[in-house]
Amino acid sequence: MMLPPATLRLRVVENGRRKIALWLPIFLLWPPLLLLIVASLPLILVLALAFWWHPMTRKVVKSIVPVFGAICSLRGFTIDIEDEEDEVFIKIT
């Protein structure tokens, strides 16, 4: 089962000094976001049906699942760039 990312770690070190050090619990965002989507689903469905004639609407509807898949597959994505004094670290888990 594919789950969206749970945490995001971001660390930026500049000239040996830590500029940014974030640990973002993005899993806290998903329940309210889910509720928001469920609440607005009837409106989305009505709008989608009303504008179904437009090719863009079909593209957008078709892209919902792949976009969600792309977000979920970001888990494990890591970027770590460092030299003697600077560092950029991004990790999505």
Next chain:
Amino acid sequence: MSDDRSQILNMLKEGKISVSEAEELLDAIGKSSDDSGVVKKGASPPSSRKNPKYLHIKVEEAGKNGGKGENVNIRVPIQLLRAGVKLASVIPDKAKSKVDTALKDKGLNISFDDLEGDKLNELVESLAELSIDIDSEDEKVTIFCE
């Protein structure tokens, strides 16, 4: 999500542990997990697997005057590649044909439409065998899947 990981996140949500404690615990799980995919410094690339999970790109630059050079370590989930190909199905046909033409101009006879189903699986499986090592005086580039 593993049980341990979800348990830690629940404890954090309930306020039983602090953010830094949760981070330490998650790190500890990551280190102990066999398939965490984390590349340990100095470790050699793992042997090829049937279904790779991550594509690693490592660039190690030799430092000036014996100092530490620039190191780049990027880990891309293979699942992201699959998701990207699926997203390509929503690209407008006009844009798709332009991309295909550009790829052909570069000598790559690949079409987005071909990269679906079994062919995509075949491509991902063959990535397991991928191992590129470029070693020069100044820098070392390693690309592999695990």
